[in-house]
Amino acid sequence: MSNQTYYKDGYDSTISNSHAWRTAENSCGYMLSYLKPTDRILDVGCGPGTITYDLAKYIPHGEIIGIEPTRELIEEAINNKSLDHEVQRGNVKFQEASAFQLPFQDETFDIVHAHQVIIHLSEPLKALKEMRRVLKKGGHLCFRDSEIRSALIYPEEYEDPISYYFEKIKSEFTSTIAASRAKHLTIKAGFIPENIINTTSTWCISNKNDRLWFSELYLKRLTKIKFQPDDKYDQVQLETAWKQWANDDYSWFVMLHGEIVAKKELES
Numbered sequence: 700m701s702n703q704t705y706y707k708d709g710y711d712s713t714i715s716n717s718h719a720w721r722t723a724e725n726s727c728g729y730m731l732s733y734l735k736p737t738d739r740i741l742d743v744g745c746g747p748g749t750i751t752y753d754l755a756k757y758i759p760h761g762e763i764i765g766i767e768p769t770r771e772l773i774e775e776a777i778n779n780k781s782l783d784h785e786v787q788r789g790n791v792k793f794q795e796a797s798a799f800q801l802p803f804q805d806e807t808f809d810i811v812h813a814h815q816v817i818i819h820l821s822e823p824l825k826a827l828k829e830m831r832r833v834l835k836k837g838g839h840l841c842f843r844d845s846e847i848r849s850a851l852i853y854p855e856e857y858e859d860p861i862s863y864y865f866e867k868i869k870s871e872f873t874s875t876i877a878a879s880r881a882k883h884l885t886i887k888a889g890f891i892p893e894n895i896i897n898t899t900s901t902w903c904i905s906n907k908n909d910r911l912w913f914s915e916l917y918l919k920r921l922t923k924i925k926f927q928p929d930d931k932y933d934q935v936q937l938e939t940a941w942k943q944w945a946n947d948d949y950s951w952f953v954m955l956h957g958e959i960v961a962k963k964e965l966e967s
């Protein structure tokens with residue numbers, strides 16, 4: 700099994716660019732209170748690295764390593780030109796590696812983090828066990844994943860084409876129940892239920908600026924979708940649906956995300 704099944708047709712900057720708006724504040728709020736200034740953090744599947752750079756602000760005397768199995772993404776993260784130079788922090792490193800085989804010794808990190816990564820993996824449990832292995836005793840595993848089946852799209856006329864769009868961009872292993880199953884997988888990975896805090900948060904895309912921005916992210920990816928003759932909608936129909944949805948003041952899009960903070964027990 701390949702380490703990288705998310706970029707199924709190879710690295711594509713239109714995909715990684717659609718993740719580059721993410722920051723520690725808008726994607727990691729559930730875990731920020733666990734960070735200590737001296738922490739060593741591993742950011743698994745760091746993508747374009749915007750969250751990684753941001754998390755570094757919270758650990759001025761620690762360090763964070765972002766890993767990705769895709770060389771191009773490591774380079775993109777290192778050279779992330781969309782970031783203010785001030786936030787190009789000295790305590791951030793990037794390294795090529797897979798969640799399935801982390802090149803670190805047991806009990807190396809205070810925090811092992813993954814944002815919207817476990818959801819896409821072919822073997823999520825294998826990755827979580829590996830993430831637990833490199834976590835120090837008393838350290839925290841933190842991850843957040845969308846529940847794709849929770850998408851609410853309104854008005855109803857856009858529900859089917861926009862849901863179909865998300866079905867088309869989904870990779871082979873992307874789970875539609877990643878938030879629901881997160882605690883179950885965490886327990887199977889070895890964490891005890893009493894040490895797991897499970898929360899949720901939602902995206903609510905409703906005002907016009909947010910709708911235009913959100914649809915733009917996905918319209919850019921539309922040109923890369925491979926359509927087949929028997930597809931229910933073609934590229935033009937999906938483009939029209941996104942644009943009409945974005946310009947309709949009655950529209951909204953909501954999606955739930957599941958968040959896990961699991962403390963590794965002090966004695967095992």
Ligand SMILES: C[S@@+](CC[C@H](N)C(=O)[O-])C[C@H]1O[C@@H](n2cnc3c(N)ncnc32)[C@H](O)[C@@H]1O
Pocket residue numbers: 702703704705706718719721743744745746747748750766767768769772796797798799813814815816819820
């Ligand atoms: C949806 S993106 C999330 C990127 C980033 N964490 C963020 O939220 O902006 C999923 C990431 O997981 C990475 N990925 C896929 N397979 C992986 C593996 N085996 N180990 C580590 N990362 C992997 C992909 O390359 C991709 O960058």
